[in-house]
Amino acid sequence: MRVVRIDNIENMQSMEIPSLVMALGYFDGVHLGHQKVIGEAKKIAGELGLKTGVMTFDPHPSLVLSKEKKQIGLITSLETKIAEMEKLGVDYLFIVHFTKEFAGLHPQSFVDQYLVDLNVKHVVCGFDYTYGMKAAGTSETLALHGRERFGTTIISKETFEGEKVSSTLIRSYINAGDMEKVPKLLGRFYTNHGKVIHGDKRGRTIGFPTANVKTGDEEIIPPQGVYAVKVNVGEKWYNGVCNVGTKPTFHPGKTVQSVEAHIFEFNQDIYDQIITIEWHMRIRSEKKFNGIQELVEQIERDKQTAIAYFANL
The missing domain is CATH 3.40.50.620 (HUPs)
Structure with a gap:
């Protein structure tokens, strides 16, 4: 072309x-x-x-x-x-x-x-x-x-x-977090691309390391919450979960939003690489937990929800 x-x-x-x-x-x-x-x-x-x-x-x-x-x-x-x-x-x-x-x-x-x-x-x-x-x-x-x-x-x-079927209708679904409807209009799952940057690295200390992704300013990011996603690194796709939000458990006063993906069965160093997040299903909204243990238990439940979703896809 x-x-x-x-x-x-x-x-x-x-x-x-x-x-x-x-x-x-x-x-x-x-x-x-x-x-x-x-x-x-x-x-x-x-x-x-x-x-x-x-x-x-x-x-x-x-x-x-x-x-x-x-x-x-x-x-x-x-x-x-x-x-x-x-x-x-x-x-x-x-x-x-x-x-x-x-x-x-x-x-x-x-x-x-x-x-x-x-x-x-x-x-x-x-x-x-x-x-x-x-x-x-x-x-x-x-x-x-x-x-x-x-x-x-x-x-x-x-x-x-x-x-x-219009771009406006698709945007309304993305902005509502209704990611499962999007492919019916788009013909494919919605994706964002971004560079993996350094974050506070707290995920690895609780057993759920994440890729902190800096996405482009012009594209829509789904609303705050936890999603079942696929992540493309290099030429390979992995299942995972992604959190969009301000991490209120650790940063109660923070307003700047971050996008962090936990990639299943993955342990590579991918800082500064461009990866693709493919959004499949919104699992839940973001919430503040009473402590790290409560957060860890919820992340494990989110992971199992995503695994079950992909097993039936």
């Missing part, structure tokens, strides 16, 4: 791009609805003998357009999104630098400059796709602005339990 970053219109003029079927969207999560759009683009590309392209944006439009300049929690970082696109067999991934100037483009200018000039012969998007200044361009106006220079295919709404 070729990744093409587009910073401005001039940046595009020297590109040699083959004829494309282009899937349009922000694609946060690359969820089942997104996969349907990209799958249809691939199917049409195969029928027409063309390459498959996907156009996305960075940063998230909310970071540029909202007054608070606050980015919503992402389901996929840009790096994860790129990796998922490659798994789907995309030939070209175009990452447009999202700016106020880009957001202010007239819908016709967006079509002329970012589709026609990129040699797009067919466009695929979801029914709710918008483009151009004030989102004036919609899936229904693409054919009008295309002026018969490319074909269009609009993908209808995907639903789950009566609701539209």
Whole structure:
């Protein structure tokens, strides 16, 4: 897969791009609805003998357009999104630098400059796709602005339990800790990546050593609690439990949240390594215990709950 970053219109003029079927969207999560759009683009590309392209944006439009300049929690970082696109067999991934100037483009200018000039012969998007200044361009106006220079295919709404499959719905499940629903919309378990850093090393003194993980700021972290997780170290996956919280038993006044994974049957030194946490099930909320023994007993129960969960997975 070729990744093409587009910073401005001039940046595009020297590109040699083959004829494309282009899937349009922000694609946060690359969820089942997104996969349907990209799958249809691939199917049409195969029928027409063309390459498959996907156009996305960075940063998230909310970071540029909202007054608070606050980015919503992402389901996929840009790096994860790129990796998922490659798994789907995309030939070209175009990452447009999202700016106020880009957001202010007239819908016709967006079509002329970012589709026609990129040699797009067919466009695929979801029914709710918008483009151009004030989102004036919609899936229904693409054919009008295309002026018969490319074909269009609009993908209808995907639903789950009566609701539209969307990044917003997936975020709501993650933020609620309802991790078992997420794969039904995402098509895979939710993951976070992070570097293993030094912590207070108290876990090893009570028989449950943990990897203290520094995750990226832009991705969503599930809410405080204990979870059954899988952890990828190197090329191998391990079962484990992960605590998200402030460790109130030891730090009653602490407000800074940490992510600590206890990996089953694992004793390697992995400081400074990047690992992946795959979230499966929320076991319980975080709580303050009356002493270390009470905490140890609860962690052992959490471990047995996770072992039973994975045995039945």
